Amino acid sequence: MLNKPALHGLFIVLALSASLPALADVDGQQLYRQHCVKCHAEDGRANTMRGWLYFAQNLSKAKWQDNNSDSDILEAIQDGPGAMPDYADKLSEAEQLALVRAVRDLRKP
Ligand code: HEC
Known part of the structure; x- marks a missing residue:
């Protein structure tokens, strides 16, 4: 088990890595899985329960991409159109990019 000081140290490391995203390697796939998959799905096709409910955009469509x-x-991502949450204040610029x-x-061909 982690003792209290170790937990505290872990918290500081987590807080630092959250506040210095430009220094850490920002992993877009990981952020996508964390924030977007619940509506837009792993492959972007938005064939999830919430995707259906909210009419989420199919992000894999070549035509939409074009x-x-x-x-x-x-x-x-910043403004969150329709039922989508906005991430302007929740994610850093590096994370948004x-x-x-x-x-x-x-994108699918
Ligand atoms: C609560 C469900 C939900 C979550 C979570 C969500 N979205 Fe969406 N998203 C939507 C919906 C609904 C729309 C369609 C909005 C509309 O046009 O009415 C949309 C639209 C979009 C669009 C297209 C906008 C356009 O102009 O066609 C993009 C790009 C997008 N989302 C990206 C993301 C990304 C990236 C994330 C994660 C950071 C995310 N979404 C998280 C529901 C969600």
Whole structure:
């Protein structure tokens, strides 16, 4: 078991890595899994219960990918259109940009 000081140290490490995302390697896939999969699904097709309920966008569609610029995607992440939560204050800029790349990786031919 972890003793109290060890837990405290662990907390400080976690807090530091959360507040210094630019220094840590920001993993867009991991952020996507953490924040987005519940609605948009692992492959971006939004074929989840919540995706259905909220009419979440299918992010893997080539046509949608073509029609949306990186800044459109960034804007969606920051503002949260419709029933989607907004992440402007919840994620750092580096994390938001990593998510834009993760969304791009969902593209299906
Ligand atoms: C609570 C469910 C939910 C979560 C969580 C969620 N989304 Fe969405 N998302 C939606 C819905 C619903 C829409 C469609 C909104 C609309 O146009 O009405 C959407 C739309 C989008 C769009 C497209 C906007 C457009 O203009 O076509 C992008 C990009 C997007 N989401 C990315 C993300 C990313 C990245 C995350 C994780 C950081 C995320 N979403 C988390 C529900 C969600």
